[in-house]
Amino acid sequence: MNAAWPIVALGGLAFAFAAFSVVIAAFTGPKRFNRAKVAAYECGIEPTPQPIGGGRFPVKYYLVAMMFIIFDIELVFLYPWAVAFDQLGLFGFIAMMLFLINLIVPYLYEWRRGGLEWD
């Protein structure tokens, strides 16, 4: 049970911090609402191009978002490999390189076929 204590403590701290931030912001933060602030994915910048009819996004947005997620998520697999690099040895290295090559191939395809161009 002892081994689990730090994790529980970390979890508790994280939760406490999140709760504290939300609560304290409600009391102390300035309350100036405008259109940009209530828009989806609020980050201060107007979504481009403007959604037509109020709710639709251009399909290109999804395309880029999906590409990002696919290549981003794959990175997760690199971490355990990096941690266990010593034990996995050459076999692990080759396997990981194959994995990366398999990632690069669709990237090349996307690049060559114009998937990365906005217009």
Add this chain to the structure above:
Amino acid sequence: MTPISVVDIDYVALAPVIIVLVAAVIGVLLEAFLPEAARRSGQLLLTGSAVALAFLTVLIVAASRPFGPIAGGSLMLDGPGLFLQGLILLTSGTAILIMADRRVDPGGDAFAGRVSTLPGGEEEREVSRRGLMQTEVWPLMLFCIGGLLLFVTSNDLLTLFIALEILSLPLYLLVGMARRRRLLSQEAALKYFLMGALASAILLFGSALAYAYAGTIEFAGIAERISERTTANTLVIAAVALILVGLLFKIGAVPFGQWVPDVYQGAPTPVTGFMAAAVKVAAVGALLRVLYVPFGGMRWEWEPVLWIVASLTMLIGSLVALAQSDIKRMLAYSSIANAGFILIGVAAADQVGLSSVLFYLLAYSVATLAAFGIVTMVRVPTGEATSLEQWAGIGRRSPLLATAFSLILLSFAGIPLTAGFIAKFGVFTAAITAGALPLVIVGIVASAIAAALYVRIIVRMYFTDPVSASAGVASPSPLTVAGVGLGVALTVILGVFPQPVLNLVEQTSIFVR
């Protein structure tokens, strides 16, 4: 820290899968770097040679490698697996021949020039004016074939699931890519995707329950745990039920095959042929392995379920097929009915049953591919003549094509001297030996219904006078002729001289556990 032991992989035994998947990746690169004009020929060369090479490798592996687990126990090298791999490559190769044809359709091949264009829009017209073709079809096919090859040899539940996904995802795309009647095709793709995703999830859930029960995902381990049990266990029964649902979905058995007619109708016809042949072969192969190896000890639990499913599949498939007016839907229901006959052999649950199913798969898949190949050739100006009424009098205009189609229909009907007869005889015999007489009686009734169906089409082709909207027969390229010819020839050869293949399936029909 101790080094993690490296998995021992027999690369030669794995070669067929590696060849196909590497070729698929190269195919993607070709798409990226080849100029537009050279893509099609490059892809065809790559795809064709990869499948042919893989087929040769399967033969070499069968001749030279010892049977047993490969790739750290994730895959199993054994007789049925190799036979099914060979069969998948054979049928895929034939399907590729039919897919590659761009003579029967004046616009190009069976696929939309640019799938991303709006159906009926200006952009689409521009694409067809320029004669563009969507060559991504070929890498997609290769990925799918790679998944099929894995599917029939997978030796644990996780590999089974991954293989299922590898084969399914490209299929969802391929289904939606038809050149003609694109909305129907896209609707079919969406349906197939949604239902397929659900079925995959169910299969995965079943696998999780099986893991919860056995503490392992390996087939041998599960079999061991099941053999040790003394009482019925809800957990493992639920696991088998859910896994069965997932696999029966892919096979298209009633009541899990509701998607089959819509998808088969909407998909580009060569893809339909590929699905009805190679994908069904793989799905049945996986079902066989799952039922015989890990859950073989629960035969008494799953057998009654299979009896019911097989009976329903045969009867409903043949009955509803009778009411169809669209040739592709009719063939879809006929393929459902055939799945039912295959399940009779599966339900026999012994070596005789297994070998009869293997033979049935061979006979059925070559015939069904040829059937869909023929459908691509019978055309009206707007596309394929899918309405049965338009087939009136084809026998007089194109006797050769009508004869070929009749032969295939007769094989489906199980008339002697065709492969279909030997196949049906095999599964019925296996079932009676295993004590499944009622199932055989249902099978014979369903055969009679189905026979009426096939006879009706032959009548339409030969004895009905052509109507004004009747279809013509496009002159196909040598590719289609080769594909269809192979199917028809095998149908006859296997009907008259089945002995070598019967010997082969008898020798190969033992699963290594």
Add this chain to the structure above:
Amino acid sequence: MAASLPTAIPWTVLIVLVPLIGAVAVTFLRAPAQQRAARWTAFGASLLALLLAVILAIGFTPAGPGVQYLVSSPWLPALGVSLSFGVTGISLVMVLLTTVLAATVIAAEWRMPVPRGTTQGYLALLLSLEALVLGVFLARDLFVFYVLFEAMLLPVYFLIGRFGGSRRGFAAVKFLVYSLVGGLAMLAALIGLFVESKAAFGRPTFDMTALADMTMSTPTERLIWWGFFLAFAIKAPLVPLHTWLPDAAAESTPGTATMLIGVLDKVGVFGMLVILLPLLPNASVFYAPMVVVLALIGILYGAVLAIGQGDMKRLFAYTSVSHFGFIVLGVFVFTGIAMNGAIFYMVAHGLSTAGLFLVAGYLMSQRGSASISAYGGVSQRAPLLAGLFLVMALSTLALPGLAGFIGEFLVLLGAFQRSVVVGVIATTGIVLAAIYMLWLVQRVMVGPLQPGVDRVREVTVWQAAAVGPLVALLLLLGFFPQTVLSLVEPAAQTTLAGVPAGTAATPSLFGLTGGEQP
């Protein structure tokens, strides 16, 4: 009739191959200019087959072993199937009948009743049908029997569907669906026998001789019996499974109808004789009362319906239903005389029905109608045609001196030996036969000349020569029935010897019997 033939030549296979090769050859003579050559080729092939059949008959030893000139080679060892062909007394008679009728049909339809340009196809189908039927009669392997039994549907299907009358598509499908249902029932029975033989001998076999020695449990035997019986009863056809026949006969060409009723339907009875009785004797005895009752119903029902028909071809079809009732009755009363009679009757019926269809077909092609009411006084215009028709009709109603009489008489004699009641009911069939046949002759051939009949011309010399041999055979067999009976008798005796009739299993219907037990 007992010279033995050199066994180096596979006679039984040869006789099947000759029409088959003829069929293939005809398809190669496809050009319209080659129509004449195609006809001669087809006729030559059918004559050659007939010649071979006669040679086989000369070489056959009636007193010898049951199966002679057996040729066998393995086909599907895994299933215990071998391609074996041999001749028995019964099959020899059927082979002779088939070859005679095929040659007659091809000769009689020299001016083909089919559209221009399709003659070659028609001939090829007729010849392949002949080959397949001969194969069925000669097969000694049950699996091969089944395969050919099913395969012979296809030529008939196309013969009806392509060359028939206005409702040909319907008739062809009806025929095929009936036959396929029967075929599937037989397939089930075949699989049953396969499994049983595997259990009994340790390896599967379909050899008919071996299977005859196999014993089965009573329920199994009865189940298997039903499978075969359904197939044969549909083919024979036995009431109530006969409804495809009138449609098929009415919609097909005279030649097709001849082959259909004269030869193909005999396969059903042949199957009963060589499969039901030897292989499944106990079940056959058990179900005999049912079959006898169905046969009696068929005799009366067919005859009554024949009287009411207004279409000549349909009338002939219904008379055949009645006659098949007689034949099946002869098989299932289990007396030697009746069985001889039944086999003899098959020959006589085949010859006379062929004559009726061909002569009437000629008549119809002249007048352009199959309706009886369209005719009258034909004998004034075409006395020879009317005379030929009369001979066939008289044989059909069993006039002494013609072949039909011998068959019917023997069957009735055997039936009376078994049961007076059965005999009496069957005898009424003869009375009805006289009504429908004589009435038909009266309406069509005599009386005042109907409008349109004046177009009818006398049969040509060629046609008379084609149908003439049938008349000669009917007379010959009427006066010298021993020619056929001597071939059949030993085989019929062997068949009966295996049937435990008259033993404890004898059902109650036979309790009515007043005659001696054989």
